[in-house]
Amino acid sequence: MSEAVDFKIVEEPKRPMAMNPKKFGMWLFMASVLMLFISLTSAYIVRQAEGNWLFFDLPTIFVVSTAIIVVSSVTMQLAFWSARKDDVERVKVMVLLTAILGLAFVISQYLGWKDLVARSVYLVGNPSGSFLYIITGLHAIHLVSAVVFLLFVLYSSFRNKVNSKNTVQIEICTTYWHFLGVLWVYLYVFLTLLR
Amino acid sequence: MATIDVHPQTATHHHDEHGDDHAHHGNFWTTYIFSEDHKVIAKQFLFTGMAWALIGGMLSVLFRLQLGFPEANLGWLKPILGGWLTPEGKIDPEFYLALVTMHGTIMVFFVLTAGLSGTFSNFLIPLQIGARDMASGFMNMLSYWFFFLSSAIMFISLFISTGPAAGGWVIYPPLSALPQAISGSGLGMTLWLVSMALFIVSSLLGSINYITTVINMRTLGMSFTKLPLTIWAFFLTAIIGILSFPVLFAAALLLIFDRSFGTSFYLSDIYIGGEALPNQGGSPILFQHLFWFLGHPEVYIVLLPALGITSEIIATNSRKPIFGYKAMVGSMLFIAILSFVVWAHHMFVTGMNPFLGSIFTLLTLIIAVPSAVKIFNYVTTLWKGNIRFTPAMLFSIGLVSFFLTGGITGIFLGNSAVDIQLHDTYFVVAHFHLVMGSASFFGMMAGVYHWFPKMFGRMMDEKLGYLHFWLTFIGVYLVFFPMHYIGIAGFPRRYYTWTAFETFSGFADLNMLVSVAAIITMVAQFIFLFNFIYNIFRGKLAPANPWNATTLEWTTPRLPGHGNWVGEIPTVYRWPYDYSKPGSKEDFIPQHIPYSETPESNLPHENDEIKLEMGGAGAIVVEERKH
Numbered sequence A: 001m002s003e004a005v006d007f008k009i010v011e012e013p014k015r016p017m018a019m020n021p022k023k024f025g026m027w028l029f030m031a032s033v034l035m036l037f038i039s040l041t042s043a044y045i046v047r048q049a050e051g052n053w054l055f056f057d058l059p060t061i062f063v064v065s066t067a068i069i070v071v072s073s074v075t076m077q078l079a080f081w082s083a084r085k086d087d088v089e090r091v092k093v094m095v096l097l098t099a100i101l102g103l104a105f106v107i108s109q110y111l112g113w114k115d116l117v118a119r120s121v122y123l124v125g126n127p128s129g130s131f132l133y134i135i136t137g138l139h140a141i142h143l144v145s146a147v148v149f150l151l152f153v154l155y156s157s158f159r160n161k162v163n164s165k166n167t168v169q170i171e172i173c174t175t176y177w178h179f180l181g182v183l184w185v186y187l188y189v190f191l192t193l194l195r
Numbered sequence B: 001m002a003t004i005d006v007h008p009q010t011a012t013h014h015h016d017e018h019g020d021d022h023a024h025h026g027n028f029w030t031t032y033i034f035s036e037d038h039k040v041i042a043k044q045f046l047f048t049g050m051a052w053a054l055i056g057g058m059l060s061v062l063f064r065l066q067l068g069f070p071e072a073n074l075g076w077l078k079p080i081l082g083g084w085l086t087p088e089g090k091i092d093p094e095f096y097l098a099l100v101t102m103h104g105t106i107m108v109f110f111v112l113t114a115g116l117s118g119t120f121s122n123f124l125i126p127l128q129i130g131a132r133d134m135a136s137g138f139m140n141m142l143s144y145w146f147f148f149l150s151s152a153i154m155f156i157s158l159f160i161s162t163g164p165a166a167g168g169w170v171i172y173p174p175l176s177a178l179p180q181a182i183s184g185s186g187l188g189m190t191l192w193l194v195s196m197a198l199f200i201v202s203s204l205l206g207s208i209n210y211i212t213t214v215i216n217m218r219t220l221g222m223s224f225t226k227l228p229l230t231i232w233a234f235f236l237t238a239i240i241g242i243l244s245f246p247v248l249f250a251a252a253l254l255l256i257f258d259r260s261f262g263t264s265f266y267l268s269d270i271y272i273g274g275e276a277l278p279n280q281g282g283s284p285i286l287f288q289h290l291f292w293f294l295g296h297p298e299v300y301i302v303l304l305p306a307l308g309i310t311s312e313i314i315a316t317n318s319r320k321p322i323f324g325y326k327a328m329v330g331s332m333l334f335i336a337i338l339s340f341v342v343w344a345h346h347m348f349v350t351g352m353n354p355f356l357g358s359i360f361t362l363l364t365l366i367i368a369v370p371s372a373v374k375i376f377n378y379v380t381t382l383w384k385g386n387i388r389f390t391p392a393m394l395f396s397i398g399l400v401s402f403f404l405t406g407g408i409t410g411i412f413l414g415n416s417a418v419d420i421q422l423h424d425t426y427f428v429v430a431h432f433h434l435v436m437g438s439a440s441f442f443g444m445m446a447g448v449y450h451w452f453p454k455m456f457g458r459m460m461d462e463k464l465g466y467l468h469f470w471l472t473f474i475g476v477y478l479v480f481f482p483m484h485y486i487g488i489a490g491f492p493r494r495y496y497t498w499t500a501f502e503t504f505s506g507f508a509d510l511n512m513l514v515s516v517a518a519i520i521t522m523v524a525q526f527i528f529l530f531n532f533i534y535n536i537f538r539g540k541l542a543p544a545n546p547w548n549a550t551t552l553e554w555t556t557p558r559l560p561g562h563g564n565w566v567g568e569i570p571t572v573y574r575w576p577y578d579y580s581k582p583g584s585k586e587d588f589i590p591q592h593i594p595y596s597e598t599p600e601s602n603l604p605h606e607n608d609e610i611k612l613e614m615g616g617a618g619a620i621v622v623e624e625r626k627h
Helices: A021-049 A061-084 A088-118 A127-158 A168-193 B028-033 B038-068 B075-084 B093-129 B137-157 B187-216 B229-260 B284-318 B325-338 B354-366 B368-382 B391-413 B418-422 B426-456 B462-488 B505-538 B604-614
Strands: A006-011 B620-626
Touching: A021 A127, A021 A168, A021 B187, A021 B229, A021 B284, A061 A088, A061 A168, A088 A127, A088 A168, A127 A168, A127 B229, B038 B093, B038 B137, B038 B426, B038 B505, B093 B137, B093 B187, B093 B229, B093 B284, B093 B426, B137 B187, B187 B229, B229 B284, B229 B325, B284 B325, B284 B368, B284 B391, B284 B426, B325 B368, B354 B368, B368 B391, B391 B418, B391 B426, B391 B462, B426 B462, B426 B505, B462 B505
Parallel strands: none
Antiparallel strands: A006 B620
16 A cells, blocks of 8 residues: 555445345245234234124144244244354254154144144034134144255255355255244244134 | 445356357257247237137127127037037127137237237336346246146136036136136136146236346346336336235135135035035125235226337337326326225125225225326326327327226215215226226237337338227227116116016117227227238338337347347336427437437436446446545
């Protein structure tokens, strides 16, 4: 630097927002999934306000589902941290554990449905029950899609493609998993409060 | 003390390795059919959209024949319509409803959403922001093929024996939910719903890609304030799409459950032939809320890209900077936000709370403000410009005209009190066909005329373009202007015939005029079609920058290969509207010309930027300290 007068702080010309396009795409996808559930819960509120609304208690097993999905978020996060620390073996264990917990969640939701049926709350009937089946069902479908995603991550980890240098896939998966967890907690609170 | 943190810009940036070496790879299937190149996908959307526009236009001519000439014998259409003609040679009343339904669905979704956004977002986003391709070429390809599948299903539904969906493009239940209600609510409606579900998937895949690309893949120096207005429009359109299409999906999903699995989200207390249906506790109004929460933003999904295209074309052909760039961006943003809080103005007569009605009236009327800002800016851009009346320019000015005349009637309709008289009349039909239908269609046409040289490397014929413009422009006004009078007189829309009622038989001559004008307008489109197809193969070769425009797409080769630019992607130094800058040698300065090369025309603050340009090859100084 020969010109002694002014120093310039120069940054590499903007690679504007340093986010990986795939990660960003996942956030946008989550936004649209969120809108789907927002519209369903809004429809729920609108419909409920019109009266003729069947009252019934939520299946108690939904508490278990909620606990399972919260724990699965923890294991998912541990898997991600392990990937960053290159602890490949633990990644595999944690991802597998998360997938199993995910399936346990879906089964627990299914048991909740059976409980509803036992109490004569059916898909066909008062919209109060129909909404519950549709909302929980749609969420379960998304969760199954996330479990499939987890299996892809598991496959990658067995091919040694999940480590501190390749975190994008597992990071996107982690984001999606947390999103579905938070979404379920929101839905559970919503359904509990607006009976 | 000064921190020096210099990162000299390396010659290439990270996706440069994609360069033009891909250009000649791939066989016929990967190059033209399952292509991941944004330009090919854009053309696929364009061709499919044009095919749909023809079909949609033909359907409208059919029902205009019925409305304009109710006594005519249409027996000569027997080879095409077959069983849909009654023995007396009239259009079957239920088929008439199917015609208007499919015309609406096709035009709104398949032509003006997929055909417009799909074509120009795909084509222009990478070219104008300086990217090699979309963020995910694979998703982009999926987006088109989902659209294709959706198109195929909708197309098949036109030919099934019970006819396509016939409940109106808004598919209100219970009409659309009960197969007993109308024959179109049987298999036709099921196919409609399946097709739209696929369409929503396609649209979401596309939108995610557009937003990701605009935010993450801009070339060096292309800050948001230097984005062409087209890109702003496509960007905001995609955001609206991501937020509103899932809501339509929810509405359609619940409708599917009502139709096929016996739930009662929208159905209650319905008697058919004296028999009560088992469905209890549903609310058809709920569907309207869900539908219009998409439906209204959808209007802007259709219109905003057209407005963006027009901004670009009007500035280029007035040889003037766009008037009020920031106001243009701001008003589009404002329109996008408002579009989510006005949906209930479609539902004023559903018995909603009058107080709520007045709130939606207020919110609706506020949209007039950003819209007026846009029209003002278009006119002031034209003001004292060196206007070149290319066909694209004429279509853009035509858009401004329709946006104004159609927008003004929106102020009437947005009033919850006035709407009681005008609701579901031809006044509404006239309003939205001008402001959304024709305006967006003209935006699309303007875009095709303007970017045809970049798409196909050849020029379209100007004289045919003028003929096409004037016939269409006059035709559109002749079709839709009389409809205002018909509507104020109280003629309801979607009626098969009026001659059966003494009250409504008065405007038969006006309806005849409308129908004749509609047929002429439709015929005029074949001039365009000829011009378009012929010049893809035989047009005279286009120069690299035929319109002397400033944006990046004109810095590519005549026919850009895969990767768009040979060698490095140009760096952007200035905004896209440096037209007729005082002192400059030419009347335009492209975005990639640095200020250091144009000392004669620089403003004082721009001279300061030269220093920044020198700071390193293409580097941008973020902070400067005196020692």
